[in-house]
Structures are given as structure tokens and as C-alpha cells.
Amino acid sequence: MAKLSESDDTELIRRAVGGSKEAFEMLVRQHELAVRVYLTPLLRDAATVDDVAQEVFLSAYQRLSDFRGIGTMRSWLLGMAKNMAKQHIRSTVRRRERETGPLATQMAKWKLERLETHGQNISDQEEVLAQLRHCLERLSPESRNVVEQHYFRRTTIKSIAARQKRSAGSVRMMLLRVRRTLSQCLAKKLNNWT
Amino acid sequence: MNMKRGMDLVSRYLSGDALTQAEQQWLLEWLEQHPDQRDELLTDEATESLLQNLFRLDHTADKFVQATLKRIMSPPPPTRHAEFTAADNGNDNGNDNGNDNDNGKVAEWDDSAGEAFKIELRPASRLQRFKWAARQYAVRNLSWTALMCTCNADLYPVALALVRTRLSSHSTQELASEPKRIDQAKRQTGSRRSFPRTTQPGISLGRKETDSALVPCD
Numbered sequence: 001m002a003k004l005s006e007s008d009d010t011e012l013i014r015r016a017v018g019g020s021k022e023a024f025e026m027l028v029r030q031h032e033l034a035v036r037v038y039l040t041p042l043l044r045d046a047a048t049v050d051d052v053a054q055e056v057f058l059s060a061y062q063r064l065s066d067f068r069g070i071g072t073m074r075s076w077l078l079g080m081a082k083n084m085a086k087q088h089i090r091s092t093v094r095r096r097e098r099e100t101g102p103l104a105t106q107m108a109k110w111k112l113e114r115l116e117t118h119g120q121n122i123s124d125q126e127e128v129l130a131q132l133r134h135c136l137e138r139l140s141p142e143s144r145n146v147v148e149q150h151y152f153r154r155t156t157i158k159s160i161a162a163r164q165k166r167s168a169g170s171v172r173m174m175l176l177r178v179r180r181t182l183s184q185c186l187a188k189k190l191n192n193w194t
Numbered sequence: 195m196n197m198k199r200g201m202d203l204v205s206r207y208l209s210g211d212a213l214t215q216a217e218q219q220w221l222l223e224w225l226e227q228h229p230d231q232r233d234e235l236l237t238d239e240a241t242e243s244l245l246q247n248l249f250r251l252d253h254t255a256d257k258f259v260q261a262t263l264k265r266i267m268s269p270p271p272p273t274r275h276a277e278f279t280a281a282d283n284g285n286d287n288g289n290d291n292g293n294d295n296d297n298g299k300v301a302e303w304d305d306s307a308g309e310a311f312k313i314e315l316r317p318a319s320r321l322q323r324f325k326w327a328a329r330q331y332a333v334r335n336l337s338w339t340a341l342m343c344t345c346n347a348d349l350y351p352v353a354l355a356l357v358r359t360r361l362s363s364h365s366t367q368e369l370a371s372e373p374k375r376i377d378q379a380k381r382q383t384g385s386r387r388s389f390p391r392t393t394q395p396g397i398s399l400g401r402k403e404t405d406s407a408l409v410p411c412d
């Protein structure tokens with residue numbers, strides 16, 4: 001599907017407010033990736049990300065007529081996504097303090113703090129994915145192989161360790177180093193990566 | 195040594211390994227002392243999440259769009275408030291869950307809806323009480339018509355009319371004879387005999403005779 005411009009957004013919103021389901025579907029299609037990519041680092045769990053992203057679109061649908069065109073549709077959606085993510089993290093902290101233990105609870109609090117003080121990057125989310133792919137390509141073959149095995153083929157760390165005749169701890173440490181390399185690469189490419 | 199242990203625990207935490215309470219506490223203290231490592235950990239976690247979901251984000255767009263549209267187009271889930279308004283108005287327009295703030299903020303649950311729910315629960319509850327009383331009456335008097343009526347919600351008015359007709363047809367003589375039968379029963383068994391309650395508190399079928407008419411017979 002051809003990428004639509006902002007003016008198309010305005011037209012689609014107008015049609016969606018008028019009751020066109022197709023127009024709203026196009027709006028969802030156009031912005032779903034940005035919303036989900038935005039929520040992914042904040043919420044981690046895939047099902048939660050999709051659930052909160054759906055809430056964002058549901059809320060947008062109910063309040064579409066309130067959108068006055070100040071800023072873009074995407075920044076409006078990402079603003080809602082940010083608030084809903086914060087709300088979700090807060091409720092998780094309250095609800096699961098006993099279940100998750102002190103570390104996860106404190107991590108959630110730090111994440112909230114960071115989100116409130118720095119704000120999550122509301123830049124082009126598709127660009128984040130494109131740059132991440134680019135950074136992945138620049139990894140050494142060995143590191144790329146481990147990333148591929150673990151993240152894309154869902155091989156457990158234990159299995160990778162057995163195949164490579166290494167300890168699980170060394171594979172974990174390798175993945176940690178790879179992630180830090182990728183983070184540095186992303187930080188160079190995107191000036192507001194977390 | 196501390197750095198090595200800290201990194202090891204961080205890598206285990208990000209891999210989803212369960213850390214013991216003592217390990218979590220140690221790591222927390224270590225991260226408090228090393229704010230740079232804490233920031234690194236938060237960034238690591240974000241990168242980890244992106245990597246975990248990279249493939250999924252690329253391949254589930256259609257599924258996500260369809261699921262979202264389905265959720266939007268389906269009727270709202272029955273919140274307490276929605277249930278009340280649906281029962282009260284005969285439609286389900288009660289999906290006002292307060293998502294009407296500005297700036298993308300979502301309102302907290304509005305507890306005032308609960309009050310309305312409590313008040314409007316009464317008619318349904320009264321219907322339940324009537325159903326119970328009518329069924330008791332039907333069973334005791336072996337009135338199959340009344341029993342059938344109580345099993346079919348559409349026939350409640352018929353059942354109600356039947357019960358009322360039956361009650362009005364009770365002569366004063368019949369009503370007077372019933373306590374006698376109870377006394378006989380007491381004498382026969384020679385012990386105190388208890389009868390199930392014939393009426394629930396708060397039930398009123400509009401006639402005072404109801405209670406005595408529904409006293410069970412042997």
C-alpha cells in the first residue's frame with residue numbers, strides 16, 4: 001500500500017468521523033507500526049504491547065472528532081500511547097509488587113521516572129526499526145549468528161551454549177555485549193534513542 | 195568483583211532467569227550505587243524488547259489491524275455501568291468509561307457508576323424473588339401450569355396472574371383450616387416440625403393472605 005501523506009490523514013479522519021470504517025482501517029494501517037514500536041521498549045511483553053496499542057486506537061476512534069489537527073495524527077496517537085503506557089506501568093507496579101519481587105518493581109519505577117523526565121523519543125518509529133536492522137548488519141558474523149538464533153529462531157540460551165560448546169553464562173554475557181553495541185549504534189543514528 | 199557479579203546478574207535478569215530474593219536485593223543496591231549501570235540496564239531492556247519483537251512487528255500487521263477493528267466494532271464489554279443501563283433502557287449505550295480527557299489522558303474508573311448499579315439492581319432482584327416464591331407455591335400445590343410458567347421467563351405474568359387467582363379463590367374457610375392442618379402435623383410427628391420459609395423478606399404479592407395461603411400442606 002502506498003504511504004499516504006499528512007494531508008491524506010486529514011481526509012481519512014474526516015471520512016472516518018463521517019462513519020467510514022474503511023477510512024479508519026487505513027488510519028490504523030498507517031500508524032500501527034509506529035504505535036507498536038513506540039510501546040515495545042516500554043512494555044516488553046508482546047501481548048501487552050498489542051493490547052495497549054489496541055486501546056490507543058480504540059480511544060482514538062471514540063475521540064476522533066476531538067482531533068483538531070494541531071500536530072500530526074501520529075504525534076496525537078503517540079501522545080495517547082505514552083499516557084496509556086505510563087498508566088499501565090503504574091498499575092502493574094501497584095498490582096504486582098508482591099508477585100514480581102523488588103527488582104522488577106524498582107525497574108518499573110525507574111522506567112516511569114525516565115519516561116516522565118526525558119520522555120520517550122516520539123520521533124519516526126519506523127526509522128528506529130530501520131536503523132536497528134542496519135546496526136544488526138554491521139555486527140560480527142559470530143554475534144549476528146547468536147542474535148539470529150536467540151531472537152529470530154527462538155533458540156534458548158542453553159541450546160545455543162550446547163551447540164557452541166560454551167557455558168550458558170558466556171552466551172548470556174555475549175548477548176549483553178551485543179545489545180550494548182546495538183544500543184550505541186542506535187544512539188549514534190538516532191539522536192534521541194533512550 | 196562486584197562489577198562482574200553485577201553484570202552477570204543483569205544478563206540473567208534480561209534473559210528472563212529468576213533471581214533469588216537475595217540476588218535481587220544485591221543487584222538493586224548495586225544499581226543504586228552505579229546510576230550509569232542503571233541507565234545502561236534500562237536501555238538494554240529497551241533494546242532487548244525491540245529485538246524480541248522485531249520479527250513479530252514485521253509480520254503481524256494484518257492480524258493486528260483486523261483484531262483492532264474487530265475490537266472497535268464489537269459492542270463494548272459489559273462494565274458494571276453498562277449492564278445497568280442496558281437493563282434499564284433496553285439498549286447498551288452505557289459504554290462511557292470516562293475516556294474523554296484531553297491530551298490523550300485516560301480517565302480512571304468512575305466509581306459513581308457503581309451507585310447507580312446498586313439502585314437499579316432492585317427490579318431484577320424482585321423478579322428473582324417472585325420466581326422463587328412462585329416455584330415454591332407451584333411445587334407445594336402441585337400446580338403444573340404454575341410450575342411450567344415459572345420455568346419460562348415469558349410466562350411470568352401468566353404465573354403471577356395464576357397465583358393471584360388462586361389466592362383470591364381461597365375462601366376464608368380454607369384459610370382457617372390450614373393452621374389446623376399444621377397443628378395436626380405437629381401432633382402426628384410428636385415433635386417440633388419446621389417448615390421451610392414460604393416468603394422471603396421484602397416480598398409482597400399485594401395481599402395479606404399470601405403468607406397463610408402459601409403455608410405448605412402435608
